[in-house]
Structures are given as C-alpha cells and as structure tokens.
Amino acid sequence: MRIKLLSFLYRSSRYTITHFIYFFQKILFRPRDLETAVKIGDKVLGSFFILKKVIFEFPIPAGNDLDIYGLKFPSPLVGASFKADKNILDMWLQMGIGSIIFKTIMKEVRNGNPRPRLQEITMGGGTGIFNSLGLPGPGIKNFSNNIKDHILWDYNRPLGISIGGDSISDYIDNIHQIQRSLQNNDHQYFYELNISCPNTDNGQTICEDPGALQNMLSLIRENISQPISIKVSPDVSDSTLDEIGEVCSSFDQMIINTGNTHYKKISEINLDESNFSMKGGGLSGTSIFNRTIEMVNIFSKFNMPIMATGGISKIEHVNRLKESGAILFAMATSLVLDPYCIPRINRQL
C-alpha cells in the first residue's frame, strides 16, 4: 500500500514538474528540454531527504542475495550506469537496490554535447528516454579524489565504477588511477568497461573490435584482479557478441553486462529536429527489452555471470531474463520514471 501510494505521488509530481517546464519552454519559444526538468526534479527529491525514513526507506527482503566473485549483492537489482548525483544514488540504495554503477567516467572534464540532448519519448506503447549527453563528467582526476571517501560505501554493497576512454590507453590509465585511490580500502567494488560509446583511434568502438578488447583486457589483467563487467552494445551483430563472449570468458572474474542504449536517428523516433542537438542518440526503456533477451541468450552459453540491462521495469521482465540465464538485473530508465519499482520488484522476487 505504501509503495503504491508513494509511487503514485512520485509519478504525478514528476508529470506535473515536467509538463510545467515544457509549458514555459513553449511560451518562451525555447526547445523542449527534459534536462531542465531532471535538474529541478533532482533538487526537489534532495530536499525531501529529511523525510527519507518515510518515503525512501525500504528493507531488502532476505533470500535473494548473491555472491559473485566475493561481491555480496543483497538484491539482484542494480542501478545501471547513468547518474552521478550522490543524493539520487543514495535514495535508490535506501529503496533497496543491491548495487549501483556510477556514471561512466572519462579522462578529461567534459561538458558533453550541446543541449537539448535528453528527451522522453513514447515508443512501442511504452515510455523511453532518448539521450545524447556525450558523457559529461568531472574527469578521472576529480572522480578518483572523491571516490575513496564516498558516502555510498556506508551501505557496504558492491559499487560499480564505469570507465570510458577515447583509446585503449585512456581506459588503462583511468582504471589505474582509480585503483591507486581504492587499493588500501576494503570496499566492495567492481569495474565496468563501457566499451559501447567512445571512439578509439581507428574510429571504431571497442565493442566492434573484439581483438582490441582482448588486448585491453590482457593489459588490465597484468595488475588488476578486481571483477570486471564488460558493457556491450546492442547495436553490434550477434556474431561480434559471440566473439566478445569468447574473449571475456578467457579471463578470470568477468561479468557480461548485456545492454547499453540503442542508437537511433532522430527521424526513426519521430523527434522534431529543433528539440535535439544531435542527428541521433541512444534509446532506452521498454521498447529495447526484446534485444536484451536476445543478448542474454547469446551470452548464456559462456560460463560467466550475466547482468541484463535494457528495458527492465517489472518482475515479469526479471523472470523472463532469469529464464534466459541472467542473474543481475540493471535498470536506468525505470528508476527515472518510477524508482518505487525497486521495492516493488524486490518483494516479488
């Protein structure tokens, strides 16, 4: 009852704030931009923190915990890499998420692409997000300085550190820098290599080039034994996914994360050009769920834990992916649309 009520209040407040902002953007002849609503929404949620016991705190039901390479997940639900705001990440942990992966961190400080670069869209009967943020972030130096004493370690749940790079050496330098910050702590953490978005020297993503992935993992494994999740793109062919599975399963302590956003041109999703600064972007949400199942099926033949990401919002999705072989279930869009899916799914597991 409490979950139902709070979920309703969250969704109606979100709808009101978003449409209020769209209204002002319209009368001021500005492009529609969801990012303004996200920033205001995050502040509003942050200001509710004094009421956190009542509105955010949900115990994780016992019996669904997992031990993966010594990492203890109290719930198989994971916050996918997409958010950096510590209050919001804290809120999801209070609601019972088993693990959080920080937003991908790149070498330099980045502003990302020009706005508007984030929109909510309806597709295939469900709501999704279309983004081309361009990996804005504080850069590896600032991130490494702050990660050691981050408040989220207090939860003692595994935290994922998502690494990006414009070249193999960027990934390696970034991971080493973080490892230096964390090595004398007993925090539970894993790395996630976001091989889906950034471009390497030859213009390809590492996800399109399993040979480059093999090379990169060999170099990383010379000094780093921490569990590593490889986040693959749904946009590469099934045969490339197969090769990636072969490469990853030849290393120890690997996790496969099946699914980033799907690249679409703005014409494919019926978005007005004036409302998006780029020619295309990444689609997330319910409409990408079927590809997530296909990917889990492809990777299930390798002997590696699979984290499924893409279009998950309810217990039926989790059960379907579990049948296909996934053991962790990561969510991004549904945490934005209704974070009360966390306690709801936890209770239904």
Ligand SMILES: Cc1cc2nc3c(=O)[nH]c(=O)nc-3n(C[C@H](O)[C@H](O)[C@H](O)COP(=O)(O)O)c2cc1C
């Ligand atoms: C606004 C936004 C930003 C994202 N940023 C990242 C990122 O920094 N790194 C990453 O690996 N994935 C990123 N993603 C992809 C998500 O982690 C996830 O793989 C994708 O949204 C599919 O899951 P979903 O359908 O549950 O949203 C982002 C997604 C969204 C919507």
